[in-house]
Amino acid sequence: MFDVLRSMRDMDVWVPRTVVQMRRLGVQSVPIALFIATFTGIVLALLSSYSFSGAVPLYFVGTLIGKTIMMELAPVLTGLALAGRIGANIAAELGTMRVTEQVDALETLAFNPLSFLVVPRVLAATVMVPLVVALAMAVGVTSGWITAISLLDLTTPEFLKGLRLFYEFKDIWFGLVKSASFGLGIAAIGSFKGLRTGGGAEGVGRATTEAVVISASMILVLDAFWAVILL
Amino acid sequence: MICFRDLHKRFGEKHVLNGFSLEVPEGETTVIIGYSGSGKSVALKHVVGLLEPDHGEVEVDGHVVHDLPRAELMQLRGSVGFVFQFAALFDSMTVLENIALGLKHQGVSDREIEQRVRESLEVVDLDGAEQRFPAELSGGMRKRVGIARAIALRPRYLLYDEPTTGLDPVTSSVINALMVRTRERLGVTAIVVTHDMRSAYSVGDRIAMLFKGQVRQVGTVDQIQRTHDPIVRQFIEGQPDASGDPEVPEFEETIA
Numbered sequence: 001m002f003d004v005l006r007s008m009r010d011m012d013v014w015v016p017r018t019v020v021q022m023r024r025l026g027v028q029s030v031p032i033a034l035f036i037a038t039f040t041g042i043v044l045a046l047l048s049s050y051s052f053s054g055a056v057p058l059y060f061v062g063t064l065i066g067k068t069i070m071m072e073l074a075p076v077l078t079g080l081a082l083a084g085r086i087g088a089n090i091a092a093e094l095g096t097m098r099v100t101e102q103v104d105a106l107e108t109l110a111f112n113p114l115s116f117l118v119v120p121r122v123l124a125a126t127v128m129v130p131l132v133v134a135l136a137m138a139v140g141v142t143s144g145w146i147t148a149i150s151l152l153d154l155t156t157p158e159f160l161k162g163l164r165l166f167y168e169f170k171d172i173w174f175g176l177v178k179s180a181s182f183g184l185g186i187a188a189i190g191s192f193k194g195l196r197t198g199g200g201a202e203g204v205g206r207a208t209t210e211a212v213v214i215s216a217s218m219i220l221v222l223d224a225f226w227a228v229i230l231l
Numbered sequence: 232m233i234c235f236r237d238l239h240k241r242f243g244e245k246h247v248l249n250g251f252s253l254e255v256p257e258g259e260t261t262v263i264i265g266y267s268g269s270g271k272s273v274a275l276k277h278v279v280g281l282l283e284p285d286h287g288e289v290e291v292d293g294h295v296v297h298d299l300p301r302a303e304l305m306q307l308r309g310s311v312g313f314v315f316q317f318a319a320l321f322d323s324m325t326v327l328e329n330i331a332l333g334l335k336h337q338g339v340s341d342r343e344i345e346q347r348v349r350e351s352l353e354v355v356d357l358d359g360a361e362q363r364f365p366a367e368l369s370g371g372m373r374k375r376v377g378i379a380r381a382i383a384l385r386p387r388y389l390l391y392d393e394p395t396t397g398l399d400p401v402t403s404s405v406i407n408a409l410m411v412r413t414r415e416r417l418g419v420t421a422i423v424v425t426h427d428m429r430s431a432y433s434v435g436d437r438i439a440m441l442f443k444g445q446v447r448q449v450g451t452v453d454q455i456q457r458t459h460d461p462i463v464r465q466f467i468e469g470q471p472d473a474s475g476d477p478e479v480p481e482f483e484e485t486i487a
Contacts, residue, residue: 013336105319108279108312109333109384110305 004122007114017120025086025121025187026128030135032085033078037136040073041065041143049152058154062162065144070171074136076223079182082129083215086183087190090121091211094194095204103195113195122187129183130176137175170230178226185222186215232257233278233388233422237287239444240273247273249444250287260414260421262435264428264466269441271424272316272392278422279311279390280304291388309337312381312419316393318373320365320380326352327361330380337384351379354416355409371402375409382413389413389421395430407433428467432456440466 008014048064094117097103103113141163148154193211197203233255240248247270255261263271276282277289280296288295291307299307320329327348334344352358355375365373374394381389391410395403407430414421414434425431431438432452439449440463448455448463458464465471 100317101315101319102321104276104281105313105315105321107281108308110308110336 004114004118007112007119010112010115013111013115014119014123017116018123021120021124022128025089025124026132029082029085029128029132032081033132033136034139036077036081037069037074037140038143040077041069041140041145042147044068044073044140045144045147045152049148049154057162058152059158059162060165061148061152061154062145062159063165064162065141065148066163066167067171069140069144070137070175072175072223074140075133075175075179075182076219078133078136079129079179079186079219079223080216082125082132082182083186083219084212086125086129087186087211087215088208090187090190091194091197091208092204094191095197095207098195098197099200099203118188118191118195121191122184125183125187126180127183129186130179133175133179134172137172174226174230177230178223181222181226182219185218189215189218232290232292233420234290235274235277235287236290238274238277238284238289239286240270240277240282241285246444248284248287251441251445252287253439253446253449255420255422256437257420258418259436260410260423260434262423262425262431262438263441264426264431264438265441266466267426270444271426271441274441275313275390275392275422275424278388279308279313309333309384310386311388311390312384312386314374314377314381314389314391314394316396318365318377320373320376322365325362325364326357326368326376326379329365329376330383333380333384347383347385348379351383354382354413355379356405369402371398371405374398374406378406378409378413382417385417386419389417389419391421391423391425393425393427394423395425395427400429403427403430404433406430410434428469442466 044065045061048061049058052058052060094103097117103117106113106116145156145159148159149156190211193207197207235251235253238248238251239246251270251274253261253263263274265271273282277284278291278296280299283297288297290296294303294307296304296307321332324332330348330351331344334347339347348361349358352360355378357372357375357379360368360372360376365376368376394410395406398406410421410423411434413419423430423434435452437449437451438455440447442462448458448460450458455463455467
């Protein structure tokens with residue numbers, strides 16, 4: 001960790017590469033995040049309506065969709081999907097670079113691999129995962145709203161009434177803070193596993209699998225941690 | 232001058248280098264031969280600090296490599312070109328970007344970079360390949376780009392790790408000729424690690440055989456060819472020993 005912080009002095013090395021990684025890790029993750037959010041919103045609307053079954057006013061569908069999507073489902077489901085996409089991508093890429101001696105080549109060209117490879121990925125993931133999650137929140141709530149007015153006996157004003165009922169700005173920033181920590185963790189674990197790869201193609205496969213499994217577990221642990229700390 | 236002194240390196244239970252000592256004279260090409268997995272590449276990686284010795288030291292221009300502060304180590308790396316066994320080109324970059332990367336990092340101007348890339352590619356007979364990606368190149372071409380990347384830095388030392396491994400005999404000869412030409416044109420001191428004896432004889436001023444972690448014999452090409460040491464003879468002639476089993480070292484696996 002200290003080495004990573006020290007490597008941040010090489011700004012001319014990591015700044016341009018961070019922009020590239022923001023596109024690769026963030027922008028290219030938008031479709032999968034939105035796909036998940038869309039279907040989560042649909043299922044959540046139907047599930048909450050089914051669960052309330054007359055005992056609770058139906059406009060609480062909006063409340064449930066807003067709270068659960070913003071605070072839990074968008075960050076965690078997107079985080080788990082990105083643990084697969086980003087974590088595997090980073091571990092496989094850096095692992096391949098390690099076993100094909102490209103990391104050694106970087107060092108012989110007087111680069112610090114941490115500044116060149118790790119810092120851009122960690123920063124890009126920390127910044128971009130919350131942005132992707134923010135989009136997922138918006139799309140998840142929107143798909144829940146469309147489902148509610150199309151398939152349930154609910155109007156738009158009723159849905160919005162429920163959505164606003166217990167809404168606090170904290171609902172959003174809580175989800176985004178969690179997401180930033182997920183992004184940081186996924187990229188750090190993927191980089192660590194990738195750079196420590198040994199043993200050829202089998203080693204790359206092992207490093208990639210471990211990166212995804214550890215990242216997914218880390219997301220669940222961090223999710224509980226933030227709930228304890230911030231709620 | 233590069234000097235290995237009593238170098239020891241272990242990987243787990245395997246004592247790969249076990250008191251390896253060798254002096255590499257200025258301006259000469261020294262070839263280190265030995266069985267696969269005998270620690271030749273491991274020794275080479277100590278020169279640029281990619282590995283740290285468990286004991287002993289490598290001295291370059293009077294500086295002990297593993298004692299150098301990071302800034303000075305980076306400076307040293309700037310004066311050493313390293314040609315990797317499988318070229319180690321960056322897949323996501325074109326040939327031009329691969330060669331220019333180290334130059335940009337050294338703060339060389341764009342105009343100078345353009346000129347040096349062109350010159351380096353001319354030396355390796357790859358003019359016009361600037362915009363191609365490593366995946367579009369043959370194994371021999373990749374190795375030549377690896378050499379171009381190393382010489383573009385105008386190094387004082389060139390380290391070649393198995394430069395002809397995996398190449399057909401004709402391409403190997405091209406690479407051998409290129410190593411000789413590079414030394415003549417740039418006057419660099421070089422270490423070549425190989426188990427290809429044809430290559431060792433063509434490019435080496437001196438040959439050192441690494442066996443069981445130590446230098447078994449060192450001498451000129453002529454001295455090695457006329458050696459009476461049974462282990463060295465067995466290796467250079469590619470013969471199994473009298474019992475029918477090759478006298479190979481215990482550490483068979485390729486390390487690092």
